[in-house]
Amino acid sequence: MSPLFLFLAFVALLSALGVVFAKNPVHSVLFLILTFFALSGHYLLLNAQFLAAVNIIVYAGAIMVLFLFVIMFLNLNVDTEPHKPALAKIAAAVAGGSLLLILVAALKDVRPTGAALDASFDSQIGMVDRLGLVLYQQYLLPFELASVLFLVAMVGAVMLGKREAGERNF
Amino acid sequence: MIELPALGWQSIVIFVVFALSLLIATYCTYAERVIAAFLQDRVGPDRAGPYGLLQPLADAVKMFTKEEFFPGGANKALFIFGPCLAMITALMSSAVIPFGNNVSFGNNAFFLQGIEVNVGMLWVFGVVSLGVYGVMIGGWASNNKFSLLGAVRAASQNISYELAMGMALIAVLMMSGTLSLREITLQQSVAGEWHFWNIVKQPLGFIIFCVCAFAETNRTPFDLPECETELVGGYHTEYSSMKLGLYLFAEYINIFVASAVMSVLYFGGFNFPFQYELRDWLVSNHGWELASAQNLITVLGTVGLFAKIFGFIFFFMWVRWTLPRFRYDQLMRLGWTILIPLAVLNILITGGLILFGVIQ
Numbered sequence: 001m002s003p004l005f006l007f008l009a010f011v012a013l014l015s016a017l018g019v020v021f022a023k024n025p026v027h028s029v030l031f032l033i034l035t036f037f038a039l040s041g042h043y044l045l046l047n048a049q050f051l052a053a054v055n056i057i058v059y060a061g062a063i064m065v066l067f068l069f070v071i072m073f074l075n076l077n078v079d080t081e082p083h084k085p086a087l088a089k090i091a092a093a094v095a096g097g098s099l100l101l102i103l104v105a106a107l108k109d110v111r112p113t114g115a116a117l118d119a120s121f122d123s124q125i126g127m128v129d130r131l132g133l134v135l136y137q138q139y140l141l142p143f144e145l146a147s148v149l150f151l152v153a154m155v156g157a158v159m160l161g162k163r164e165a166g167e168r169n170f
Numbered sequence: 171m172i173e174l175p176a177l178g179w180q181s182i183v184i185f186v187v188f189a190l191s192l193l194i195a196t197y198c199t200y201a202e203r204v205i206a207a208f209l210q211d212r213v214g215p216d217r218a219g220p221y222g223l224l225q226p227l228a229d230a231v232k233m234f235t236k237e238e239f240f241p242g243g244a245n246k247a248l249f250i251f252g253p254c255l256a257m258i259t260a261l262m263s264s265a266v267i268p269f270g271n272n273v274s275f276g277n278n279a280f281f282l283q284g285i286e287v288n289v290g291m292l293w294v295f296g297v298v299s300l301g302v303y304g305v306m307i308g309g310w311a312s313n314n315k316f317s318l319l320g321a322v323r324a325a326s327q328n329i330s331y332e333l334a335m336g337m338a339l340i341a342v343l344m345m346s347g348t349l350s351l352r353e354i355t356l357q358q359s360v361a362g363e364w365h366f367w368n369i370v371k372q373p374l375g376f377i378i379f380c381v382c383a384f385a386e387t388n389r390t391p392f393d394l395p396e397c398e399t400e401l402v403g404g405y406h407t408e409y410s411s412m413k414l415g416l417y418l419f420a421e422y423i424n425i426f427v428a429s430a431v432m433s434v435l436y437f438g439g440f441n442f443p444f445q446y447e448l449r450d451w452l453v454s455n456h457g458w459e460l461a462s463a464q465n466l467i468t469v470l471g472t473v474g475l476f477a478k479i480f481g482f483i484f485f486f487m488w489v490r491w492t493l494p495r496f497r498y499d500q501l502m503r504l505g506w507t508i509l510i511p512l513a514v515l516n517i518l519i520t521g522g523l524i525l526f527g528v529i530q
Contacts, residue, residue, distance in 0.1 A: 026248070026310060033303070050349075053292035061299025065306070065329060072310045072318065127288060128349055154333075154510065161506035 005045055012038035025071045029064060036060045048126030184284040187264050194483075195422035196226045202422075202487050209491040233415035241408045245311040252308025253409070253416035259304060260423035263297040266290040267430050268352040270440050270472035273465045282440075282472060283352060290351035291343065294431055295336060298386060302328045304420070305395065309405035320404030323498065324395030328386055330505040335382035337513035341375045341520040342368060342435055345529060355439030361446040367438040371529050374516045376436045378509055383428040385505070388421060390490040394498055429482030430475075437478050440471035 015038065018031035036059045043052035124130055135143045200215065203225065207214025215222035240246060267290075270282030287293060302325045309321020345368070346354045358367050369376050385392040396404040406417045433439060445467050452463040496504070523529045 024245075026245075026307075030248075030307070049287060049289045050292070053289045053296050056296040057292065057299055061296060061302075061332075062329075065299075065302055065325065068303075068306055068310075069322065069325070072306070072322075151514075154514070158507055158510055161503065 002045070005042075008038050008041040008045070012042070025074075026068070029067050029071055032067075033060050033064050036064070043126075046126065047123060050128045050131055051126060179280050180285060183269075183282060184265060187267075187269065187284055188261065191261060191264050191423055191426055194426050194479075195419055196230075198422040198425060198483060199229060199419075200226050201483065202490075205484065205487045206491050209488070230415070233412045236411040238411040238413070239408070241312055241314060243313040244408070245313070248307050248311035249408075250413070252304055252311055253413045253420075254304075255307060256301070256304030256420040257416050257423070259297055259301045260420040260427065263294045263427050264430065266293045266351055267427075267434060268355050268439060269430075269475060271356075271464075271468040273468050274461050281352070282468065286350065286352055289349045291339060291349045291354070291435075294351075294427075295332075295339065298335075299332055301386070301424070304417075305405045308409065308417070312405075312408035314408050316402040317405055317407045320395060320402060320407060323401075324388065324405055327388075327392065327394060327501060327505075330502060331382040331385035331392075331509070334378055334505060334509035334513045335386065337510065337517060338372075338375045338378040338382065339435075341372055341513075341516050344517070344520050344524060345371060351434050351439075355434055355441065358438045359441035359445065367436065367441070369436045372436060372516075372520070374512065374519070376432075378513050378516065379436070380432060381504075381509060383432060384486070384489070385501070387424040387428050387486070389425065389486055391493040391495050392501055393490075393495055394501060397495055400495075425483055425486050426479065429479045429486070432482055433475055433478035440468070440475045442471055442474040445471065 012035055015031045015034040019028045019035065022028045022031055036055060040052040040055045040060075043049075043055060200223070204214045204222075206212075215225040218224040218228045240249065265284035266287060268281070268283040268286075272279040272281050274280070305324045305328070306321045309317045309324070312318070342354070343349065346357055348354060348357075354368075359365050384390075388395045394401070394404075396406065398404075406414055409417060448470075449460075449463045449467050452458040452466070453460055458466075520529075
């Protein structure tokens with residue numbers, strides 16, 4: 001394990017804990033962004049540059065901005081926080097506990113093999129052109145359907161922005 | 171793996187690029203005043219040093235010595251973190267910009283580029299999309315509703331124009347087939363062929379990208395994040411002293427980076443017309459070695475790239491002192507109902523032209 005990996009793992013875990021334990025929701029969002037950066041660093045170590053860049057653009061650059069928007073306007077703090085009923089607390093504990101159980105069950109037999117380090121490891125595996133070939137050859141139909149979905153979303157946004165007839169306030 | 175000599179060279183290049191970004195941004199503030207004075211038929215700064223050349227220094231001293239003010243109830247850590255973040259994101263993207271071709275000493279070839287990654291374009295775009303955090307965190311941490319509204323105003327502008335900007339980039343990507351900025355530059359000039367810069371192949375894409383660059387750097391006619399005359403100052407209403415200075419300074423670094431990206435993507439980067447002819451002429455008529463002729467071309471190309479960058483910086487300032495600012499609804503309508511459909515159309519046209527083999 002390289003020192004870089006250990007550092008990134010440390011940052012990722014610490015900031016992930018920060019997300020949960022931070023009192024201020026805006027601090028939580030910022031810790032979550034830091035976690036995404038650490039994860040992007042892990043992708044880089046795994047030679048997946050495209051995934052690292054896209055992770056930052058999509059999650060840190062777009063989705064978290066929307067989170068921040070909403071949280072800033074909600075103005076959450078201790079005074080305005082609604083009191084949670086005991087049932088919700090029990091439900092949260094049960095749900096979180098089951099997730100932990102599943103994770104432990106899934107990971108308890110995993111042994112690090114180091115298989116990726118042998119001679120057959122392909123250093124180009126995470127590069128853009130490799131990913132493109134897979135997307136456009138093996139997964140062409142789902143990829144195209146997803147792109148149509150995005151186009152529809154974009155056209156919808158433009159349509160919502162268009163001024164309707166007679167609606168002029170200036 | 172990267173060997174250590176190359177790594178040492180890269181850190182030198184990164185340090186030089188870092189210093190240059192700061193120097194150019196410093197003198198952008200001076201150039202802004204001189205150009206404004208020229209366009210408005212005034213004298214402009216002429217007191218500090220010869221031709222007022224020490225004016226940026228005087229401004230810096232002024233900024234540093236002003237009172238540092240923390241608004242009551244502000245989130246102090248984030249209040250300081252906001253301007254830092256604005257500077258960090260402004261300085262990060264220049265690392266992948268190729269400022270020149272390779273220079274060779276003996277058997278070693280060095281690239282005049284911080285880091286060559288094969289996702290350079292995505293890196294630039296990712297850093298641009300992070301730029302909004304400095305504004306939002308600063309505006310929120312001020313504990314002032316006008317700052318918060320200003321931050322949201324700035325953030326929604328940046329997010330809206332990022333979309334059209336990304337789609338203008340996709341058209342370039344479709345032609346080049348690579349995300350590496352160095353590869354894109356090299357493709358714009360091929361030895362022995364009649365080759366055009368991307369601006370000829372992507373005129374509409376360039377216009378969209380240029381408008382979005384103006385909006386992303388918060389420059390007039392899209393400087394609504396800080397329009398103090400009509401709305402309240404914006405996200406930096408509560409900021410004073412050098413923290414305000416850092417926000418304003420980050421804007422100039424962003425202008426430099428945006429100019430560099432536009433030069434690289436659309437105006438040939440470090441290529442200049444007849445460079446290969448000049449190299450061959452030097453080799454055949456003057457008995458130069460190929461390597462030293464290539465080094466000369468590289469140096470000239472770097473000078474040429476900076477000439478292009480300065481041209482764009484001048485364009486930014488020319489527009490600022492010529493056009494009035496948009497109203498906020500006009501800004502949003504331009505972004506969503508004009509630029510995005512145009513960008514989609516541009517992608518369609520580019521795809522069609524590639525399909526029928528007109529461009530490649």
